[in-house]
Amino acid sequence: MKRRAYLRTAGAGVLGLATAGCLEIGGGGPSGPLTVATYDSFFGDEGTAGRWLKDEWEADHDVDIEFTAPSNGINEFIQRKKQGADIEADLFVGLNTGELVRVDEQLPDQDLFDSLGDVAGTNNIKESLRIDPQNRALPYDTGYITLVYDGTEVENPSTFEALLEPEYEGTLLAQNAQSSDPGRAFLLWTVHEFGPEGYLDYWEGLVENDVRVLDDWQPSYDAFLNDERPIVVSYSTDQVYYNDEDEIPHHQVGFLDDQGYANPETVARFADADRSETAAEFVEFVLTDEAQRNVAVNNVQFPATTTAELPEEYAQYAYEPPEPVTFTYDELAGNVEEWTESWAQQVASN
């Protein structure tokens, strides 16, 4: 029933993007288009990374690209695999480390993805972004989770500890780590900082200092824009959107302890792909310097390769943290679910 309807948002690891898609059954078949499953905002409109890739690719190739955005993201394919239903997509674009861990934990005896093998351009990928020990998922861009604050309202907290000070009471907006990418990244960042034994204590402090944990990036960022609160967990590329002289003071990027949590986005090929050859070629194309530059800019992220260059004005507004941190696949495996659930129970029971 409508009134209970929930607007599902699924895996949006990109600035400005929480997505809700629509189920679509792709064309499939070796003669059909290359079907790419991703999140809605990757391709939904003009000027997105997906549109750029599609236009450029189709200009040179016989095979068309068809995008599809299942409303529950990677979960859709995990469920399909479990139930023995068809997977009509060839590639999944937008997989992050936590999701890859979930794929492997949910499907211990099956292969949802296979290895792309030797794809030209993989040598250029930044080592720090490689998330998959089995080399199935290849990074194509990355973002950094950080705080964005309104400089006219508060000072840069600069450290994790500062957020517990009375000065920052009732100032922070975070997201639900169970349903939101930046939310989970921020949670993992605190686990990284305080350790699995200490992060819950830190969060107890945050809750006491009246942090507000909203459902996803979109509502929390809207609340930030509406002046509900002056600090929000967001992306270090925020000023790419807000670079007017009068906007910049309201959109300051604040790295805590000079860190930022890296959230690489990867592409992986479905083991059942009908067009596995073409899929590999497409990934190769995504890793070319020109594609890397355009994907990064259109997706408001940083490129995954060392060779791609960003336009100068872009680099001016997109900040990289002095010390990027992240958890590896092995560190998350067997832990991420428990960390998330314990965190959620603590926040919800307060």
Add this chain to the structure above:
Amino acid sequence: MGTAGREQLTAAADRLGLTATVERLGLRAAGVLTLLVLGVVFYYPVWSVFAEAFGSAAAPVRAVLTSEFYLGAAHGLFTDPLGVPGDVLAWLASVRVHAAWTGLLPDVWVTYPRLRKGLFGFTTYQAALSTLASVVLGLPGAYVLARFEFPGRRTLKALTILPFVLPSIMVVVGFVATFGQFGTVNDLLAALGIGRVQMLYTLELVVLAHAFYNAPLVTRMVGTAWENVDASAVETARSLGANPLRAFRDVVAPQLLPALAASAVLTFVFTFMTFPIVLALGGLQLATVEVWLYARVQQLDYETAAALATLETLFSLTLTYVYLRYEARRAASGTNNPLPRSRLFDAETAREWFVRAGIGVYGVVVAFVFLAPLASMVLASFGGAADPTLEWWRFLVERQSGSRTQPSTAVWNSLVFGVGALALALPMGVVVAAFSARGGRGRKVVDAVLMAPIAVSGIVVGFGMLQSLVFGVELFGTRVSVVGPAVVVAAHAVAGYPFVVRNVAPMLSAVDSRLVESARALGASRGRALWDVELPLVWPGVLAGAAFAFAISIGEFDATVLLASDGAYTMPVALKRYLVDRTAGPSVGPAAAMGTVLLVVTAASFVVIDRVGGRYRP
């Protein structure tokens, strides 16, 4: 309906060949068909979810019941039942009543040790508060609509359904624009020199939003009961010397109470299963069972999700059963002799002026609570008062040419699905109502089961449908899956038909059974008697149910987004897509514009159904 009218209708039906069809198929066949549809798009999917909860000796259910996080202090009932009396006594013993004298008045307060509510306890608590708020806000409306005559009364009554069909995301936008830090209310407070107040993320605001959704339900249900009070009973009481208050207490109130209780129980069930409102206006700190259930599904922890769903459903089914029991006692018969309505803008005595002043105050409150969020949304589509612009409407027009989400397609799809859902839900609802009105042993249980779509969480239904229908089921070696508009229409119909039943069944059971018996004695089949005799008599109920079913289909989001193929997007789906459309910049403008279109289409179609229906009303 007069004899002439009935003949007209019968003739019309005969022309359409409907009478013959209904008669041939018979009520029984229609019942079987209804069950079949329900089985495929509701019971089977939901069962596929619940089955998980009973894996390995119901371990998931037991895990939830014995967890302090889920049940709070009540988990002791399951972990250590023998210790419960002792614990309760110990708790009671530590309750302290303090009394003091402030100089003018005695001051009494109670202190007691904190009692952990747990997730279920908190959910119950907020649902109880929400129900109370809905009744307080809705009840005076029933009085005004039933007892006063004023221009636009009928339309106003028709619009009481509107909150039901507004996408919650839109309502959230409206509430934020109204109650946010720089919303209408705070602007007003600041202008008055009082200063800004933080209202978002509080339980109070969540409760108010629930009242926004459910007070109209109270108004509608109690108002209808009030209109059906037989004036002659009141006149009799008055002639026997009862003063107006006494007549109200002894004659009118007993007839309103069941409707009031029924609407309160429904509100409780709805707010118990609330979800997006809590997340958006309260955050994870105010999480309800449904919020948690969704999170468990997200983590693919189906066992816990299924256990929560099972417990939640048992709870709400029990309440639905209670609701149905109340409804049986509800004197819902249409009366030919309703209480006369006074003219609202016409008063003579001081008492009448006083009553009207009270209504005026209530009107202001209602106008604020219901209009402010909607007006804020419409305003946002024009860029707000400070910075008026047509940009977002231009955006919609631009999207019309070659975009993935075209506004007119969304409107068209919504209307087509709405008509489809109506065509399915109406017969289903009438058939179920006919069985329900028949009475007999076990009827209430059957009713509760048939009414289950109201009681089962939207997430469970959507999730179950996805798993079973969309992913497909292995049948005779081939995988059968249902996608596209057909399954969307079926899902909408399942969501809508309980409202048809609820509108029709009470009126149907009030139809004089002698009429049906005469028809049967004259050789009419049961189906024919229903079509020729009963339906014309309960036509207003059928129309009200139709309006509900249509409106619910228009506003449905969850199942639609899960089940529909990419091109089959509806207005709420388009609205959500525009909300995250960053090419328009970070603004609610595009979504607000689409929301305004949705609002206009819904309100218009609703009033049309109600008006058209009015002409055929007996």
